[in-house]
Amino acid sequence: MALQDPRPGKWQLFRIWASIGLQSFGGGASTTFLIQRAFIEKHKWLTMQEFAQLWNLCILTPGINLVALTVLIGRKLGGAWGVAISLAGMLLPSALITCLLTAGFISIENLPAVQAILRGVIPATGGIMLLVGLNFAQPLIRKGYKEGVPYLLGSAIIVIACALVIILLKLSVILVILGAALLGALFFSPKPAAPLLEEGEGISHD
């Protein structure tokens, strides 16, 4: 820590975040890598341990974890100004480019060639999204194995029930998440495990 660079100025902080945002293609993994490289390895403003602690807080926060991480690192490096500048740097240039790409797309979307390309690209995003879901599931599956078969089975039932009630019953997503949180608090809280019941969604347990 003794060798860390001097605290960044506002403009420098903006530039760092903007370059991270603009270089992030293909999602979270590359962004996380770029953040670690800039703030931990290059400027040494954070240690890996601090980074891990901040990341845990982001997982508990709703919304996009990487944006929450931007907020926390920004606060650490520059207080309220640091938060505002970091968010602006991370989001504004990338959002602007997203708008320009969308506008460009609207102007050519009726071309048959574009329609044909989209019919290939859209299902491919579906396949990639399946992998995103699998990545989210991985630590849960590992935990399930450790806790035993009923735990694993209960977990699988919650996942499938959540998907089904949204697709088939068109139940509000908010209710489903709250229901899953409730079931989790009832059955997954560490402590002597309660017998696992197979509960449907949306049943209130007051």
Place this chain on the structure above:
Amino acid sequence: MINPFIYFLIFLKASLFSTGGFSNLPSLHQDLIGSGWAVEADFGQSIAIGQISPGPNGLWVISMGYLTYGFMGASLALIAITIPALLVLVVSAGYARIEQRTWVQGAMQGVSLAVVGLLLTVVWTILRQPGVDWKGFLIAAGAFGLALSRKVNILIILALAGLVGFLLYR
């Protein structure tokens, strides 16, 4: 006519009750299709554009905003995804007190499981987009396999899929 205030609230609600960049999709899908402010095709297109744009994955909603409500929609969507992230300041203040409670850990576990379920509905929504047929399913399977190998960049996978689409459907 789009009511900007309700439009914003729809995006904010979806973002507040999500974790990660895509789990806000099912809620947005329900509300925007329900209100008639978006059509089915907007979802596939905005996710595809979001994948080829820089920035965190969650910026696909900026494209969604732009497709449905122009620059105004994109700005409202940007604000809507920024506000929940600021809650991390509240979380970091209260975390030490709340993390000890076992029910919090259990509830978080439940939410994580729900997020996996939500992501399955995202896959479902995308694969039911207009224009996706059995050949599309094969493309989806191929893209999944390539992404799973972790050897091929996402942008290259999407470019390949675009090429296949061009050759199959032009």
